Amino acid sequence: MYHFCMALVQVDAVSKSYPRRAGLRTELRTVVEDVSFDILAGETLGLVGESGSGKTTVARMILGLVEPSSGSILIEGINIAQASRPQMKDLRRQMQPVFQDPYAALNPRMKVFDIITEPWAIHGIEALNTAHRYHNPKTLLRMRASELLREVGLDDSALGRHPHEFSGGQRQRINIARALALRPKLLILDEPVSALDVSVGAQIINLLRSLQHDHGLTYLFISHSMPLVRYLSTRIAVMEHGRLIEIGEAESLCANPREAYTQKLLAATPELPTGVA
Known part of the structure; x- marks a missing residue:
């Protein structure tokens, strides 16, 4: 069991907008709006929401692949928007992604x-x-x-x-x-089992849990499946339409969800896959 005391990642009031054509005008489409959360060293933060909720955009901003339109992201206290090239190279060593599609x-x-x-x-x-x-x-x-x-x-x-x-x-x-x-130190797991058969996905989830225990890893686990997020996560953050609407300890949030959208996610996928234990 790990003791979580230090924020490895700090996401502070982050928003992301993209320009798009609307007739003869160009307007901004906001995909992430005013999102704030920390990821503590050694924990798993589950980021859950339906497709299009902004989860992957948040992950890409943490990885430094996308620049926020506003707000800041700190990794080990370093603002990635202001990091020098050597600092950014070192930060990229410290955080690695595992993406959804193992074929691509x-x-x-x-x-x-x-x-x-x-x-x-x-x-x-x-x-x-x-x-x-x-x-x-x-x-x-x-x-x-x-x-x-x-x-x-x-x-x-x-x-x-x-x-x-x-x-x-x-x-x-x-x-x-x-x-x-x-x-x-940090793995960003973006829907790592959604492209797999349920039983195979369960094996990967159990592997991730074992690796975290063995190496003291910190996870950002992104999924649309609340039961998987609940199983693997220390805390859960719920996103809807680009906004963070609820965050809390995994068990208490699932037992007493405050938001109707969180209740909907829990009701949509009530069972864990066979083999997750």
């Missing part, structure tokens, strides 16, 4: 070895965070790639194969292994 997330022309070791190619072999002076680089990369595969329930026979040779659940395990390569 992997380059079909790359072998698994190259996929998993790509973060080290980008950030330098020093990012292995190990006593690499005892190994030549190629041996070390293979050793660490094999370790990562074992952590996600695959063996090193996968290293020489291409993504199309794997099932959807296995591909998502490879995605998770790649995300863990730099030993990040």
Whole structure:
């Protein structure tokens, strides 16, 4: 059990608007409006809402892929809009995404070895965070790639194969292994099981819970499924039409939802998938 005391991520009054054509005029379409929350080190914050509620836009702003129209986002106390290039490179090592579609997330022309070791190619072999002076680089990369595969329930026979040779659940395990390569503090999990069969998704959820326990990871878990969010999350934040309408401890929020929209989400998917335990 982890003790949550320090905010790893601070989202403060963040909004995001995009221009769009309306006849002869250009007007702004707001997709995220005045959203504020913290993610505490070691916890899982579940961000839940229907498609189009702004969840993924919030995630992309935290990752630095999209710039907020207003407000601020701090990672470990650093405002990402004001971070220097070296600071931003370090922050990107500390937070890694796992996206919804395991089929689209992997380059079909790359072998698994190259996929998993790509973060080290980008950030330098020093990012292995190990006593690499005892190994030549190629041996070390293979050793660490094999370790990562074992952590996600695959063996090193996968290293020489291409993504199309794997099932959807296995591909998502490879995605998770790649995300863990730099030993990040924060994983942003954007609908990581919605493209998978229910039973396979349950296995991935249990894997994520185990990895968090083993490595002290912090999660932002994005989903439209309230039962999955409740199972994995310490706290839950509910978004509707770009606004954060409710946030609280997972069990208490699900037992006594304040907002009608939260009640609707709970009623829409009342059961956990078989295999989540």
